[in-house]
Amino acid sequence: MKKSAATPAKTAPILEVSGLRLERGQTVILDDIAWRVARGQHWVILGPNGCGKTSLLRALTGYISPTSGDVSVLGHTYGECDWRDLRLQIGIVTTSLQASIPPAEPAIETVISGKYAQLDLWIKNTRADETAALKLLRFAGIGHLARREWLYLSQGERQRILIARALMANPRLLILDEPCSGLDPVAREHFLAFIEKLARRRACPALVLVTHHVEEITPAITHALVLRAGKIIAQGPLATALTGKTLSASFDSPIRLTRRANRLGLQFTGRGKNSVF
């Protein structure tokens, strides 16, 4: 009988990936990925288009099987326990989820569906679920939208609802896959302030933010994983893993990392091979 992941091992890391390799046909999508997310850490994954970020997320959530290597969540390894239990420990917010939300579904029901890791949920809501969902919507600053249908919500509101939805299952890891895409500059700042508030919450799950934009790395993010062509080129505490040198190697273009008022930025230096100028 397969072991249940419902009772997490107290000392295990939140996530551990070792020797992960993913091949499809002749293509090596991920190669020799070894990565560990410990309790209390919040990570950013950065890298150019096609470097393997989405594939890595899909391997973490059990949606694709690696060619070799292991992925474990809270000490439980895919293949050795029920993957549905493991998946419940990982919340994921991605724009691809948006197409699966029924257009007429009120926000509060979208949030409640997260508790059961289901979309288009057809059950009678309990009072306790409604209370919990409303609390999360209020935390996300959108309590007033609880009864508004998905169809009429803005992109920023939808992203907050999907985060509240993910939190309904009390995940230990929350993956935010390009959560700012489609947001205008002001909406993006408000949204980042919300992420920062979430990260400072006592019961916050470990966050993994996937982005192309260093400006979206808020001060709560502690660690970085930098990818290039399916391989890790740097990982560790933000200050050492995310530098002009590692970004230049990742994006194959000369880049300088700037820091102003606690926010990161990029400058293209205009020198060297593959300069954008």
Ligand SMILES: Nc1ncnc2c1ncn2[C@@H]1O[C@H](COP(=O)(O)OP(=O)(O)OP(=O)(O)O)[C@@H](O)[C@H]1O
């Ligand atoms: N099933 C597959 N078969 C063949 N190649 C694939 C498959 N899935 C992904 N790839 C390739 O693997 C590479 C990594 O894709 P992936 O979507 O993980 O990149 P990404 O870093 O998320 O890119 P982006 O930033 O553009 O979203 C790409 O070159 C892609 O074409």
